[in-house]
Amino acid sequence: MTAQSVDTFVLAFSDPALNEAEPQRARVNVSVSFELFNNNHVQTLSTNQAGGDVEGLLFVPDLDTSDSCFNASMRYVPSNVTRIGDLPTEQYYYLGLAPWFSAACTKSYLAAARRVAGLDGLIVYIPNNSTGTPPPISDGTWNLNDGGQWKSENKYPVYAIPGVDGAIIMEQLAQYSGNASSPKEQNILTQEQLDPMDYVRIYTTFGLNGGSSLPTLWAFLLIVLAIVLFIIGLTSLSMHYYQRRNRRALERRIQTGEVDLETLGTRLRVPQEAINNLPTFIYVPNESKPMDTNKPVQPPLQAPSESVAAASSTPDHTLWEQPTCPICLDDFIPHETTVRSLPCHHIYHPACIDPFLLDNSSLCPVCKAKVVPQEQNAYTYEPVTNAMVRYERRARRMRLAREMRRAQTGRFGMQGGESSGRFANLRRACGRDRRISSAPSAGPTTSQIEMVEVGNRAVSSPVAALNHEGSAMQTRPPTDTNMRREWMRRRMSALVGRQPTIEEAEAERQARMPRCESSPKTVVHSLEANANSHV
């Protein structure tokens, strides 16, 4: 930090050694004392440790009497000048003042100042120099012929002031040293009605610049950076937490069978044990009569689970429609070829179907029916990913919207699972979307029941809301969770300004005309009927 200005004035203060409750400290009026303010005429020779303020009581470092400089300095330093011994030993920092008249003596002064505890810096001046500004730092005057080593040896800042100023201060320093021969102190003490025990000394403060503004800028940048990092970290952390929670939730729902993994675009594979549980038979052509020797030729390696055993005990050959294996396209040889029959009654060479189920898919290659019921949890699959969570959420929303539309239009007596399956088939045929919900129609599973329930709620809430308010937007959130969710969704879309989807627009248009022949009540009723018939 470089010094911008230097202010030297007279300070009156109580003796810190007396340990008074309220130490007195006051600047003595200039009219009776002395002040020298110097702005812009200071050179910073060394900036060591110049942190914070550089200020302190002024003194002249004591040179060794054996030092040749001691005598040399007599020309510039009055004998009754303020020495370190004239200053209180505690509570204050000190600034040294030294004439710079030769390199050797400057070194002596630097060393002498170094010995002072509580030194805040050293002020030097070139005596007998009348210029108003000390020479620049690059000037040869400041060269101590040691390659700048003195700067690292002396861990305090060194400032140079104009020679004229230095001489004045040096002269004043003799007036305020507390010695009997410095009468000014006594005058001031009596004039200002101060305690005779008080000190009156010269005090110097430096105004620093440049360096002080830079750290604040850095601190500001660092704070901004820290805040940004904190926000990023917090966002990332909460996002991770949220995604993790969603993954866990989906995992749980998969385990309970509420969500069908195959609908998530995941390829499931069947473990070897589950494949072994699929029954094998000797192939018998469709037209021939079932023979009594139709018992499993290859008893499964493991005892089949009860459900599989029940299904395989009566193989219905009339359901075997294929004379060839769909994978290798070879014909089955009647009464000779061993075939594996999947629950959908499609048959294959075990050598063909097993690797397929093991490595590729859990669906029948012909009809894409499930090979193993989900309840058995007999799948190997990758861990649940965020993509799966997103996919499942989208699929659920689409299903909900579809349910809503159907309930609102009311008249199409489509059944839940069936119609979604039909939609899915349509989409698949167009190849535009991935399988969204190819729910297999294997009886009312929990997911289907849940689906109907969800549809029921989703539909009844807007209808109810509209019945009460007669407008599409309620202003206060409803109390029921599902109604609140619906209300939130509508509010959000209103805020975002999203165009309502076709089904929503249709729903609202319908709802706005309650005198239409299909009153909301009947809609709800028919929906319940739907749900009941479905369950």
Next chain:
Amino acid sequence: MATAQRRITKEYADIQKKPLDGMRISLPSEADIHQWQILIDGPRGSPYEGGVFNLHLSLPTEYPFKPPTLSFKTKIYHPNVTNDDKGSMCLGMLRADEWKPSSKVEAVLSFAQGLLLEPQPDDAVEGGIAREYKENKKEFVKNAKAWTKQYAKK
């Protein structure tokens, strides 16, 4: 993969025994049965009539568990074929999650032929051509005929 080799050989033999109408199938290299070359005549009644289209069918080693890929080597003005060096054809049944191992190459090729006769603009890969097909069929037919004449000469 022995299964793949056997099945492809069988399918190739079947298809040579009972060739599809308007199609000539050959193997560019006898050593590699996974790469097929197909020459399809532009179906009668379509703007591609009179042209011969060179297609390349690549059967993966995991076939029939993984779907084959079909690409046009001859440039064609069609909403369902990419207009680039690859000439990839968008067939729903060839998508990884739609593919069934029981589907045969024969069905794939028939489907491709059908697509020449009747493009599916709703399932297009070339949006511009699809729009033209839907909104300005006359212009589409003109362009398709011009391309056929230029690139798919017999």
